[in-house]
Amino acid sequence: MIxxxxxxxxxxxxxxxxxxxxxxxxxxxDPGDEGRRILKRLDALGLNCxxxxxxxxxxxxxGALQEVRDATGAEVLIHKQDAGMLTxxxxxxxxxxxxxxxxxxxxxxxxxxxxxxxxxxDIKVIHTPGHSLGGISLQVEDFLITGDTLxxxxxxxxxxxxxxxxxxxxxxxxxxxxxxxETKVYSGHGPATTIGYEKRYNPFL
Numbered sequence: 001m002i003x004x005x006x007x008x009x010x011x012x013x014x015x016x017x018x019x020x021x022x023x024x025x026x027x028x029x030d031p032g033d034e035g036r037r038i039l040k041r042l043d044a045l046g047l048n049c050x051x052x053x054x055x056x057x058x059x060x061x062x063g064a065l066q067e068v069r070d071a072t073g074a075e076v077l078i079h080k081q082d083a084g085m086l087t088x089x090x091x092x093x094x095x096x097x098x099x100x101x102x103x104x105x106x107x108x109x110x111x112x113x114x115x116x117x118x119x120x121x122d123i124k125v126i127h128t129p130g131h132s133l134g135g136i137s138l139q140v141e142d143f144l145i146t147g148d149t150l151x152x153x154x155x156x157x158x159x160x161x162x163x164x165x166x167x168x169x170x171x172x173x174x175x176x177x178x179x180x181x182e183t184k185v186y187s188g189h190g191p192a193t194t195i196g197y198e199k200r201y202n203p204f205l
Contacts, residue, residue: 001121001141002026002045005186009033011060014188016145019047020119027051027118028068029138029145030188032060035067042072050118054078055147055188056135057085058160059094059101066103075107077116079127081162082134083109093160110136128175130168131156137176143184144195150176150185152193155204172205 002019013032026047049072085092094101112127148156158165181196
């Protein structure tokens with residue numbers, strides 16, 4: 001499997017690329033900004049982007065959506081409860097950043113337990129609301145991509161519309177901390193961590 005992540009944009013949101021070495025199918029997760037850079041990495045890796053998967057619909061995670069979508073023809077996937085964020089700049093909070101991000105509707109609406117197949121790779125959708133109503137985490141083989149739900153040493157904000165601290169903590173405890181301690185966690189911002197480390201040292205948990 002091909003996997004890499006890098007921070008994009010002024011808020012340094014993590015964008016991830018997943019690819020199947022056999023079929024060269026790929027997926028981009030959270031193209032928050034710097035679309036040209038994302039497309040260059042896809043090209044360098046020799047991947048045909050099949051899907052753009054959004055962990056949630058906030059502006060810092062969708063800013064380069066249109067550029068990547070137009071260049072690749074990839075299908076856009078988001079949880080059904082965050083779907084409205086793509087078409088409404090007030091909901092996706094881009095107005096707060098002095099932007100107006102408004103896109104076409106997603107091609108596919110995700111739900112808990114859905115499997116997204118990228119070549120020989122199965123990506124499982126875990127609904128982890130709290131940062132947003134439709135926030136998701138993704139299980140990819142033996143690691144997790146948690147969006148803005150769980151960070152290294154912290155958790156996502158819950159003061160935006162649709163957010164709830166209690167719901168967020170419940171999502172983390174019942175959906176993420178059940179994974180083995182050695183499970184690697186790749187967040188929407190900041191460095192990677194592990195489930196075991198967060199169980200022991202995350203002050204919010």
